[in-house]
Amino acid sequence: MPINYNEKEKIFHLQALDTSYIIQICESGYIAHLYWGRKIKKLNFNNKPILKSSNYNVLDLDLPLDKLPQEYPMYGKSDFRNPAFHVQLENGSTISEFKYAFHKIYKGKPKLEGLPATYVENDDEADTLEITMVDSLTGLNIKLLYTVFNNLNVITRSVKFINEGTQKLRLLKAMSVSVDFDNSDYDMLQLSGAWARESNIYKRELVPGIQAVDSLRGISSAQQNPFIALLSKNADEIHGEAYGFNLVYSGNFTAEVYVDQFLTTRVSMGINPFDFSWLLEPKESFTTPEVVMVYSKAGIGEMSRTYHKLYRRRMCRGTYRDKERPILVNNWEATYFNFNEEKIKDIAKAGSELGIELFVLDDGWFANRNSDNCSLGDWIVDKNKLPNGLSKLAEDINEMGLSFGLWFEPEMVSPNSDLYRKHPNWCLHVPDRKRSSGRNQRNQLVLDLTRKDVCDEIIRMVSDILKNAPISYVKWDMNRPLTEMGSDKLSPERQRETAHRYVLGLYRIMNEITSSFPNILFESCSSGGGRFDPAILYYMPQTWTSDCTDAVERLKIQYGTSIAYPSITMGAHVSTCPNHQVGRMTSIDMRGNVAMSGNFGYELDLTKFTSEEKDIVKKQVEYYKEIRHIVQFGDFYRIKSPYEGNETAWIFVTEDKKEAVASYFRVLAKPNILSARLKFEGLNPDYMYEIVGEDMIFSGEELMYIGVDIPIIDEEHYRVYGDFYTVRWRLKKVE
Numbered sequence: 001m002p003i004n005y006n007e008k009e010k011i012f013h014l015q016a017l018d019t020s021y022i023i024q025i026c027e028s029g030y031i032a033h034l035y036w037g038r039k040i041k042k043l044n045f046n047n048k049p050i051l052k053s054s055n056y057n058v059l060d061l062d063l064p065l066d067k068l069p070q071e072y073p074m075y076g077k078s079d080f081r082n083p084a085f086h087v088q089l090e091n092g093s094t095i096s097e098f099k100y101a102f103h104k105i106y107k108g109k110p111k112l113e114g115l116p117a118t119y120v121e122n123d124d125e126a127d128t129l130e131i132t133m134v135d136s137l138t139g140l141n142i143k144l145l146y147t148v149f150n151n152l153n154v155i156t157r158s159v160k161f162i163n164e165g166t167q168k169l170r171l172l173k174a175m176s177v178s179v180d181f182d183n184s185d186y187d188m189l190q191l192s193g194a195w196a197r198e199s200n201i202y203k204r205e206l207v208p209g210i211q212a213v214d215s216l217r218g219i220s221s222a223q224q225n226p227f228i229a230l231l232s233k234n235a236d237e238i239h240g241e242a243y244g245f246n247l248v249y250s251g252n253f254t255a256e257v258y259v260d261q262f263l264t265t266r267v268s269m270g271i272n273p274f275d276f277s278w279l280l281e282p283k284e285s286f287t288t289p290e291v292v293m294v295y296s297k298a299g300i301g302e303m304s305r306t307y308h309k310l311y312r313r314r315m316c317r318g319t320y321r322d323k324e325r326p327i328l329v330n331n332w333e334a335t336y337f338n339f340n341e342e343k344i345k346d347i348a349k350a351g352s353e354l355g356i357e358l359f360v361l362d363d364g365w366f367a368n369r370n371s372d373n374c375s376l377g378d379w380i381v382d383k384n385k386l387p388n389g390l391s392k393l394a395e396d397i398n399e400m401g402l403s404f405g406l407w408f409e410p411e412m413v414s415p416n417s418d419l420y421r422k423h424p425n426w427c428l429h430v431p432d433r434k435r436s437s438g439r440n441q442r443n444q445l446v447l448d449l450t451r452k453d454v455c456d457e458i459i460r461m462v463s464d465i466l467k468n469a470p471i472s473y474v475k476w477d478m479n480r481p482l483t484e485m486g487s488d489k490l491s492p493e494r495q496r497e498t499a500h501r502y503v504l505g506l507y508r509i510m511n512e513i514t515s516s517f518p519n520i521l522f523e524s525c526s527s528g529g530g531r532f533d534p535a536i537l538y539y540m541p542q543t544w545t546s547d548c549t550d551a552v553e554r555l556k557i558q559y560g561t562s563i564a565y566p567s568i569t570m571g572a573h574v575s576t577c578p579n580h581q582v583g584r585m586t587s588i589d590m591r592g593n594v595a596m597s598g599n600f601g602y603e604l605d606l607t608k609f610t611s612e613e614k615d616i617v618k619k620q621v622e623y624y625k626e627i628r629h630i631v632q633f634g635d636f637y638r639i640k641s642p643y644e645g646n647e648t649a650w651i652f653v654t655e656d657k658k659e660a661v662a663s664y665f666r667v668l669a670k671p672n673i674l675s676a677r678l679k680f681e682g683l684n685p686d687y688m689y690e691i692v693g694e695d696m697i698f699s700g701e702e703l704m705y706i707g708v709d710i711p712i713i714d715e716e717h718y719r720v721y722g723d724f725y726t727v728r729w730r731l732k733k734v735e
């Protein structure tokens with residue numbers, strides 16, 4: 001049984017595949033955290049050093065809480081570390097006193113009301129523990145939810161507050177998780193960046209005090225992804241321990257790592273408490289988003305692969321979850337706003353001749369949208385550009401053998417739009433303050449998704465378009481952060497609920513639209529990866545990873561994103577040269593190979609390619625079709641990091657280990673070097689593998705322990721000649 005309760009010692013032992021998590025109820029009623037890490041197969045309940053540390057004695061009623069590792073620490077008693085929650089009573093006081101009340105253990109995993117979360121398809125996949133603690137003064141109940149996945153090293157947590165008392169309570173802080181570690185010998189890994197520079201990896205040594213990542217932008221953000229990991233000091237891709245925390249949420253969040261006076265560490269993660277509060281009337285409840293916690297005893301690589309498996313199978317949903325994704329061509333970088341029907345069809349036609357499967361019409365197809373400063377909210381086709389309408393265009397493109405996809409930015413409104421003229425108060429705003437315009441200071445406001453009428457109208461507008469044309473794919477964009485977070489419809493005491501209510505409104509919209517159109521593939525986007533988080537993946541199984549399409553920058557972005565998110569979720573396109581974001585000229589091989597390491601496509605004017613370039617594209621498309629099942633559903637092993645030098649390498653291996661595809665990238669050429677070897681990972685050492693197209697056979701052992709030669713390209717002069725060099729190997733088990 002993955003969750004055991006020892007009645008005598010009052011100990012819960014949660015066991016996922018290869019990890020244990022241990023909780024004890026103290027004599028005082030406080031709930032202590034005893035352990036999280038490698039699986040303890042035989043737990044000796046008399047084990048003094050573990051269960052009754054000399055730092056604290058769970059029998060001690062007067063134990064200073066500052067010394068007790070806890071499951072969900074409160075504020076105002078003798079614990080001076082950061083509390084997991086903060087509640088205000090009607091009399092203004094903010095002190096809590098919560099004690100264990102009861103618990104429940106059951107098979108399966110409950111849904112979280114209105115919130116995306118991991119799920120099970122069969123109750124045997126997971127077990128759940130609910131511990132309820134109660135504050136006897138106020139009657140507030142806190143239910144701590146833990147789900148243990150039996151076949152993965154995953155524990156998910158969330159918290160439900162239920163006001164069973166008679167007074168109004170105000171939640172000022174409500175973290176999804178708090179975990180105490182008994183030391184601080186860890187590094188913290190985070191995925192940070194900016195627009196076009198998302199998910200760069202940063203590591204820092206823990207020091208006393210708070211180290212944190214957060215967002216106050218109303219979206220999970222390109223600046224800080226809602227993910228952190230604690231790594232043991234020796235950890236690398238294959239060694240050491242890694243503890244991952246990923247918040248399933250798309251709005252303001254915080255992830256704090258607090259090292260205290262005794263050099264113990266408290267990790268907490270959840271909705272950002274700044275400018276947040278939630279009024280709980282009697283009988284009302286509040287559920288926090290879920291945190292997905294992954295433990296790995298075999299380095300960062302294994303942690304990532306656990307997240308990938310979980311997200312591919314039990315976060316993403318719908319028709320496309322297990323389907324190979326189409327190769328697309330998108331017109332954004334080809335035309336921006338400057339296109340007409342003929343141009344679009346020409347690009348689609350060129351795409352169809354090269355084997356591309358989906359054409360995506362990006363921004364600019366509606367109202368008078370000739371630049372990014374108008375028309376959002378008026379989702380009516382622009383007859384100047386597309387005189388025959390969307391449906392006819394989609395049909396014509398279908399006839400070329402491509403399916404048709406369309407761009408939307410449904411959460412926004414331009415002041416220069418009919419929608420805004422009709423409903424000037426449908427955007428987020430506060431009384432008497434100027435409304436800050438977004439997207440490069442141009443005119444774009446955010447619709448108030450806390451309002452039901454606004455959400456209903458968005459659902460209606462988008463659905464109308466989707467119903468009336470053969471659309472197989474939607475790119476759901478969102479191009480500015482939230483400002484003036486306030487709503488016309490909320491009472492003054494609920495204004496600080498705006499940011500969270502926005503996210504809940506968004507989830508309702510996404511849920512309704514994606515379930516009404518189950519055969520449409522949805523790709524999310526927020527100026528690239530501004531909202532690349534697991535919550536959005538619950539509704540839309542792929543995300544445009546970054547607006548930066550430069551292959552060199554993409555190495556870092558995709559490598560960083562892969563720390564938590566699987567390749568199938570990462571949109572990756574070949575774009576033109578010089579690159580539009582950085583002006584770099586890279587080889588088409590390099591651009592192709594980087595993009596083929598994700599969810600592959602093109603974003604350039606294919607009609608401008610020479611016939612040689614078209615031949616290369618054709619081959620890339622054919623090649624990707626052959627390897628797509630490996631890249632999209634295989635296990636991912638990072639071999640060389642772009643953060644550590646001039647070279648990057650990785651390999652995808654199918655779950656049965658019978659097929660693999662490895663890639664190597666060298667950014668800048670170096671003179672006078674010897675050819676080096678690349679050691680593969682993740683293969684079966686006992687299998688014999690053929691290197692496809694090279695007529696060579698090696699054992700898995702040879703490929704992993706000795707490695708393959710990275711070819712010198714200019715054999716005659718025995719040198720690497722040219723920057724942006726890439727090689728790939730496709731491996732097949734010899735039966």
Ligand code: DGJ
Nearest residue numbers: 332362363525527528547
């Ligand atoms: C931002 C997206 O990331 C781009 O790919 C493109 O769709 C533009 N928005 C369109 O406005």
